[in-house]
Every structure is written in structure tokens, then in C-alpha cells.
Amino acid sequence: xxxxxxxxxxxxxxxxxxxxxxxxxxxxxxxxxxxxxxxxxxxxxxxxxxxxxxxxxxxxxxxxxxxxxxxxxxxxxxxxxxxxxxxxxxxxxxxxxxxxxxxxxxxxxxxxxxxxxxxxxxxxxxxxxxxxxxxxxxxxxxxxxxxxxxxxxxxxxxxxxxxxxxxxxxxxxxxxxxxxxxxxxxxxxxxxxxxxxxxxxxxxxxxxxxxxxxxxxxxxxxxxxxxxxxxxxxxxxxxxxxxxxxxxxxxxxxxxxxxxxxxxxxxxxxx
Amino acid sequence: xxxxxxxxxxxxxxxxxxxxxxxxxxxxxxxxxxxxxxxxxxxxxxxxxxxxxxxxxxxxxxxxxxxxxxxxxxxxxxxxxxxxxxxxxxxxxxxxxxxxxxxxxxxxxxxxxxxxxxxxxxxxxxxxxxxxxxxxxxxxxxxxxxxxxxxxxxxxxxxxxxxxxxxxxxxxxxxxxxxxxxxxxxxxxxxxxxxxxxxxxxxx
Numbered sequence: 001x002x003x004x005x006x007x008x009x010x011x012x013x014x015x016x017x018x019x020x021x022x023x024x025x026x027x028x029x030x031x032x033x034x035x036x037x038x039x040x041x042x043x044x045x046x047x048x049x050x051x052x053x054x055x056x057x058x059x060x061x062x063x064x065x066x067x068x069x070x071x072x073x074x075x076x077x078x079x080x081x082x083x084x085x086x087x088x089x090x091x092x093x094x095x096x097x098x099x100x101x102x103x104x105x106x107x108x109x110x111x112x113x114x115x116x117x118x119x120x121x122x123x124x125x126x127x128x129x130x131x132x133x134x135x136x137x138x139x140x141x142x143x144x145x146x147x148x149x150x151x152x153x154x155x156x157x158x159x160x161x162x163x164x165x166x167x168x169x170x171x172x173x174x175x176x177x178x179x180x181x182x183x184x185x186x187x188x189x190x191x192x193x194x195x196x197x198x199x200x201x202x203x204x205x206x207x208x209x210x211x212x213x214x215x216x217x218x219x220x221x222x223x224x225x226x227x228x229x230x231x232x233x234x235x236x237x238x239x240x241x242x243x244x245x246x247x248x249x250x251x252x253x254x255x256x257x258x259x260x261x262x263x264x265x266x267x268x269x270x271x
Numbered sequence: 272x273x274x275x276x277x278x279x280x281x282x283x284x285x286x287x288x289x290x291x292x293x294x295x296x297x298x299x300x301x302x303x304x305x306x307x308x309x310x311x312x313x314x315x316x317x318x319x320x321x322x323x324x325x326x327x328x329x330x331x332x333x334x335x336x337x338x339x340x341x342x343x344x345x346x347x348x349x350x351x352x353x354x355x356x357x358x359x360x361x362x363x364x365x366x367x368x369x370x371x372x373x374x375x376x377x378x379x380x381x382x383x384x385x386x387x388x389x390x391x392x393x394x395x396x397x398x399x400x401x402x403x404x405x406x407x408x409x410x411x412x413x414x415x416x417x418x419x420x421x422x423x424x425x426x427x428x429x430x431x432x433x434x435x436x437x438x439x440x441x442x443x444x445x446x447x448x449x450x451x452x453x454x455x456x457x458x459x460x461x462x463x464x465x466x467x468x469x470x471x472x473x474x475x
Contacts (some may be wrong), residue, residue, distance in 0.1 A: 010355065011358075014355055017347070017351070092344060094340075094342045095343065097320075101319065101336070102359035102400075102404075103359045103360055
């Protein structure tokens with residue numbers, strides 16, 4: 001048990017070190033989120049922008065600039081989490097494989113990556129919520145933070161998938177960017193009437209958008225939105241786990257993989 | 272290590288067409304072959320990185336593999352790499368890694384990030400990670416790329432030391448100048464390994 005814990009904490013520590021040394025991502029977190037949210041506040045008119053929240057059927061009439069701040073926060077946290085995880089997976093793929101081949105248990109590696117992603121997304125979501133609530137108070141700030149957190153996690157897991165299956169860095173960046181643009185733009189009541197279409201229910205951040213709008217502008221429960229987002233999150237995380245497993249698999253059967261410890265039990269490997 | 276009738280193709284292009292190889296303990300062996308002959312494919316199969324279409328690979332004891340391209344995480348220091356792989360190999364200490372680094376003159380870079388190391392130093396770390404658990408069978412794919420002459424000689428001292436200690440070492444390279452250092456030599460040609468007389472190879 002101590003060995004499992006040691007393997008998990010070691011891998012988690014190094015996953016966090018890796019993220020922290022991604023200077024560009026850190027710069028995006030520190031600057032992009034507040035700048036985006038502040039610009040939305042000062043440049044978008046504050047006249048009411050009525051829209052019907054599909055999750056509750058309620059018609060909300062928040063100021064246009066507040067509404068844009070929430071969609072902007074969603075856009076920022078999803079892009080940052082997606083890019084960070086894509087970059088970490090893409091550049092660290094061969095290294096993870098080497099570690100796994102050397103005997104580092106893949107479950108510990110993937111759980112450590114997930115833990116690091118969770119911590120990063122929690123910090124980014126809390127920061128974005130604080131930035132959005134600087135000039136006005138969202139009705140349910142904790143729920144807003146939870147919605148941003150789930151959306152960021154979903155895109156983070158999608159980043160892992162793209163980082164594992166795509167061959168070129170630019171492909172992954174474009175894939176995340178284009179999905180995010182379609183996802184957020186189609187759901188934004190200011191820029192599109194498409195938010196009333198049934199198609200938007202299948203977009204990756206639909207649940208988070210519904211939950212964050214409820215949380216920001218009403219006191220209606222947002223559990224349904226969070227639950228829908230959790231489904232997307234679980235699907236993306238499962239896909240990420242599967243591709244990670246596939247990429248780090250060892251062609252030698254596990255029982256006879258000749259690393260130091262198992263070798264003591266089974267000295268011969270057979271392919 | 273016993274390799275029997277290994278075949279592998281990339282789509283319709285057959286790269287390996289029945290490779291047989293036996294590597295005994297205490298042997299320093301080499302595989303040569305022209306570019307594209309399938310040397311790296313064979314090593315990836317021997318290391319378990321790639322599953323062959325057909326055939327079997329059997330080896331006993333601890334196993335080490337130094338890939339041709341340097342596989343490191345540029346954001347970690349040399350010391351952090353050693354710590355991660357110490358956990359991966361389940362080692363109690365870094366005694367062997369320290370010996371290897373001392374031989375390769377890498378110790379002074381312990382707290383340097385891999386991304387800031389020179390090409391030769393990166394290759395030294397790449398090699399240290401393959402050797403730090405004192406493997407019984409060691410596969411090395413072009414292991415001295417980027418080494419200066421002094422380090423190149425130190426590498427061969429390390430490899431012969433391993434052989435003398437009873438380890439099996441297989442080096443894949445163009446090896447034009449290294450044939451005399453080997454106990455056995457094979458040429459990979461037409462997807463098969465052909466045992467070579469070292470004198471005739473040297474003459475060729």
C-alpha cells in the first residue's frame with residue numbers, strides 16, 4: 001500500500017511540476033482570464049439580453065456584458081485546460097511510454113495525471129469565478145465555479161485524447177480551438193439564436209453553460225446541468241484513459257515483463 | 272535472449288522476414304544493416320514496444336533499452352529523471368546510476384533541466400536511464416550519437432565492463448569502426464539476420 005501511495009504521489013508531483021513549467025499556459029491563466037472577462041465587461045453594452053434557459057424553462061434577462069463575461073469565462077477555462085493537457089500529453093507521450101515500459105504502473109500514471117488536471121482545473125475555475133464576480137455578484141458563485149470546473153475538466157480530458165491520437169502539434173491546437181468556438185458560439189444567446197435548437201444539447205459544454213447561467217443569474221438549481229456535464233466529462237475521461245493505455249501498452253505479456261521485481265517471480269519472458 | 276522466426280510488416284512492406292537470434296550471457300553483440308533495413312523495428316520488437324506479426328521473443332532477467340531518439344522530459348532536471356525512474360524500476364537507491372553518470376561525466380549536470388542540456392549530455396542521460404537498474408539484457412539503439420571521442424571511448428569501456436560482468440549487450444548501429452569491440456556480429460539484410468565473420472565485415 002505504501003508503495004502504491006509513493007508511486008501515485010511521485011507521479012502526481014511530477015505532473016504538477018510539468019504543468020507549472022509550462023510558462024505559456026501559466027501566463028494564459030494569469031492574464032488571459034481576467035483580461036477577457038474585464039474586456040467583456042467594459043466593451044459589451046449592459047442593456048438586458050433576455051434568453052430562455054433550456055434547463056429550467058426560465059426566461060433570464062441579465063445585462064449583456066454580464067452574460068458575455070460568463071460565456072467568456074467558460075471559453076477561457078476550457079481553452080486553457082484543453083491546451084495544457086494537449087501540450088502535456090503530446091510532448092510527454094514518448095516519455096510516459098518509456099516510464100511505463102520501465103515498470104511504472106500505468107494506472108498510477110494516469111491517476112496522477114487526472115489528479116494534477118483536477119487541481120489545475122479547480123484553481124483555474126476558482127480564479128475565473130473570482131474574476132467574473134469582481135464587478136458584480138453571481139447568484140450562486142460556488143455552483144458557477146463547479147460549472148467552470150466541470151467544463152475545464154471535460155476539455156482537459158479531450159486534450160489528452162487529441163494529444164494521444166494526433167501526430168502534429170498544430171492539429172491538436174486547431175482541433176481544440178475549433179471545437180471550443182463551435183461549442184461556445186452556438187450556445188451564446190447574444191451571438192446566435194441557435195441556443196434554442198436541440199442540437200446544442202449535444203455540445204461538449206452544454207451542461208456547463210446551462211449550470212453556469214443558472215448559477216450566475218438565477219437561484220434555480222443547476223444540478224441537471226452539472227449532471228449532463230459530468231456525463232460528457234466521464235465520456236471524455238474514459239476516452240483519454242483508453243488512448244493512454246493503448247499508447248503505453250507493452251507488447252510483452254504483463255506477467256512476464258522483465259522489470260526488476262517481477263523478474264524475481266518469472267525469469268523468462270515469452271512473446 | 273532467444274528470438275525465433277520474427278516477422279513484421281508495415282502494411283504490405285515486409286521489414287522482418289524471419290529473424291532468429293540467440294544472445295547468451297556475457298556477450299557483447301552487434302547488429303549492422305543499411306538504412307531502412309529494419310534495425311530499429313527489430314529493437315522495438317525485442318524491447319516489447321512493438322508486437323511482431325509473427326514469432327517469439329524470450330529473454331530472462333532484468334531488461335534495459337536505450338532508444339535511438341532521446342526520450343526525456345525537457346521540463347525535469349537530471350536528478351528528477353533519476354528519481355522518477357528509480358520509482359519505475361523499484362530501486363532502493365541510485366548507486367548504479369551514480370556509477371554510470373560518473374563514467375559518462377554527467378554528474379555535474381544533476382540539477383540541470385534536460386531541455387537545457389547539450390545533445391551529447393541528453394544522450395548520456397538517455398543511456399543512464401537504460402542502465403541504472405543494472406539490467407541483465409541490454410539493448411542499445413545507436414547509443415553513442417552526439418558523443419565526443421572521449422565519451423565514446425567511455426561508452427565502450429562501460430559496455431565491455433557489462434559484458435565482463437556477465438550481462439548480455441546488443442548494440443545496433445552502423446558500427447563501421449566498432450567491429451573489433453564485439454564478440455558477435457549480425458547483418459540485417461532482406462529481413463533476416465546473417466551471422467558475420469568480423470574480419471570479412473571489417474574488410475567490407
